[in-house]
Amino acid sequence: MTGPAHIFDKPNRYIGKPEPRADAARLLQGRGTYVDDQKLPRMVHAAFVRSPHAHATILSINAEEARAATGVVAVYSGEDLAKHVTPYVGTLTHLAGLRSMPQHPLAVGVARWQGEPVVMIVATSRALAEDACELVYVDYAELPAAVDSETALDTGAPIIHSELGSNLAWERDVVVGDIDAAFAAPDVHVVERQFRFGRHTGVTLETRGTVCDYDPSEDQLTVYYSGQAPHMMQVIFSKHLDLPEENIRVISNDVGGSFGIKIHTYGDEIATAAAAKLLKRPVKFIADRFESFLTDIHARDHIVRAKMGVTEAGKIVGIDFDDLTGIGPFSMYPRTSAIECNQVLNLTGAPYVMENYRAKGRVVFQNKTLMCQYRAVGHPIAMAIADGLLEDAARKIGMDPVALREINLMADDSYPRTSATGMKLDDLSHKRALRKLTDLMNYDGLRARQTLARKKGIYRGIGFVSMVEVTNPSPMFYGIGGAPIASQDGATVRLDAGGALHVSSSITEQGQGTNAILAQIAAGVFGVDLNRVKVTTGDTATTPYGGGTWASRGAGIGGEAMLQAAQALKDQVLEVAGVMLQTGVETLDIQSGAVTDIDGSVRLTLADLARTVYYRGNELPNDLNPELIATRHYRVTDFPFVFTNGAMAAHVEVDIETGFVKVLHFWAVEDCGRVINPLLVDEQIRGGVVQGIGGALYEECHYSPDGQFLNATMADYMVPMASEMPEITIAHIETPTKTSILGAKGAGEAGTGGAPAAILNAVNDALSPLGASIWQMPMTPERILASLNQADCN
């Protein structure tokens, strides 16, 4: 911990206050600038011919007619671009044994998933480029496809990369204690279930896209990027397009949703940059919705067989599970597709005290769209395994699920400590969160009403989850393994001649309110009115270097850098003020845009101070060198991650005739440390809950046995809409992290990580009187009816 501790010793005008976002007005007037809004002189448009097959050899490509079509500027095959773009491999050294193969922007020789780009057409409009795509004739020889992850490792299964000899990308075992002995003990009850977590995807409302502009006179590539990690992309473009890093400028203006989708290396976007370089003019590519479904990373796709042992008295003795996850034909570059499995192995059961733990993870290649990190990476699986089994065990031993959690949750005064898997934990509040939750929802009253409803043939269920969330990652997440991904972030604060603050930060805005909280921190710590702070983010040319906004790290890491920069500038300004006023610095403060005495009486406005410094330096002593700008960087040092915790509950009603689930209400108590803006964090948690409900009840990428994506339209892929969603009550516990002065942990992924387990438990609670249960997500009406039929047969 660095810096002065006095920032929060006095009331703060902005940090913790529900200030509306300053940039909301712009978006509400249709004045946003999303990447498709970007129009540049001489700009041309890209469209792609994509593989219609899940696995096929490309025998020949005939693009002669396309080349001659109206408006066509260029046609590129995989081989053409491979001469200009070096291939990339999605492995990292800290994921020992992870294997993948070099990937090209467009398929070379073999196409390995339906939708993989094969030929790029560049034309004067998107419509003409699409017309020309129809005139490209690709001769494919279909290959057998490895589609089902459960058979991908079988002898005789089609091998996707013959060089690797099998479809196994990565495996890891974690063994703690002696799980077999623990389960065999005399008073231990063991529950065992097979969980299936369907593939789903992010469905950002703004599809992926890019505008790339190359200026040969300065060898400069400017990329308008709809995404979360501009500096990471700068390195990737430099490395694979053979351009100096400093000659690449990546600009993220408004981003229409991201959720982890827009943080990876997509062949069509890299191809667009390569085409811009080759054509020496701007090229735009905007994915249509079909392309998004086929090529945006998918998520989850886990099959887990899991057991939990619980004593008669309700003590968890351990968890044992085997996780199989299918990741498509390559590990995604540069973050890899093994992180989610690794998170599942690390996080399962992390809220609970247990001595024994055994987990096996296997990550396999398959001929489907690539799978990678989407919001709440691994968390929905880990939480559903532990809390699903916990509530199953509670039913088995006849104990209330809240009471069983009370017995097993780590005590709030037991930190710092480690989880069973060795994760370092501190500043958590599981028990307080659960108690606050049960008070908030009137748990006893809800149970009483549930009993009454059941007598009337209405099947309602209440389900819980106690969860941890990985936030504020240190270099141990990616940097240690060789990824060009910064774990630190920077912030710059500058006082202008009018007394306003200009701040910039390397974290990025995708709607969370990043810019708003940066302004609140700067205004609150430095001492100006909020409307006098101008924020710049999302531009590698003008912001400090840093990681961006992902893994619930923006507020915790970027916010702390901003706090330290604002404090540093305050100290620098007060030093100047002290000289100008011939007063001791310790007697001065900055409030509402003025240097004041400690009691708040104004001595000098910041505008007067700044104008003296900038215009009339002759009035200052020669040995005073005023610096009205300060930059600070911050990274998490003592912990691999700063964990947060939360407790959530769902109340559902299952129609046992139709299998439909209605979510009646949802509650979330979240401890994300210091809350910077409750207005923003509450709705962000709600949005996360809704995405979690989507995964639990509706969203699934359906594939045919030969690897055809069957529901790649928004009419067929079900996303949560307003009428299905419940009211969601949010409450907070604030246990600031001791790793920073600000004390903020992340909150962005909590809802998505926790809601699926709570919904699963609520549905199973509703079904329990009928002897039925369901362990597959999404819990569609068809699957619920099947579980009820199964119960009838039993």
Place this chain on the structure above:
Amino acid sequence: MSRYIDISLRVNGEDVRATVPSRLNLVDFLREELSLTGSHVGCEHGVCGACTLTVNGDTVRGCLMLAAQADGKEITTIEGLAENGQSAQLQAAFTKHNALQCGFCTPGMLASALGYLNTGGSADRDAIRQHISGNYCRCTGYQSIVNAICDVIEETSI
């Protein structure tokens, strides 16, 4: 049939004449030809609601209507919303309740909300949820949007 069609229409109170490809969608026409980029394209098959706008007072999907069909019509996009009255109240209420995050759905959501208000919709939360269920929002939990619309109805009815 000609592949180009001459049209004349009013967009946000201004007369517009253009010759458009017969296959051009209204929303693409507005975005590409008139640079009215406030209307967004999310799915191009009428499901997501991001391109929702007003044609002769009706709430319409800009991706399901051809530019040629807009001949003689009066179009209002987000850029043409009045600076006072219900649209301004809605914008203020969306800000107050943080009823937007990334903002991509917001122009369409506002158009649908205005449609609800203009047809005399009540502050019934379920009815509001039903009405905006043609507008997909991936960021919020919808609750703040419902709160904002309710606020405007309750303010107006006082």
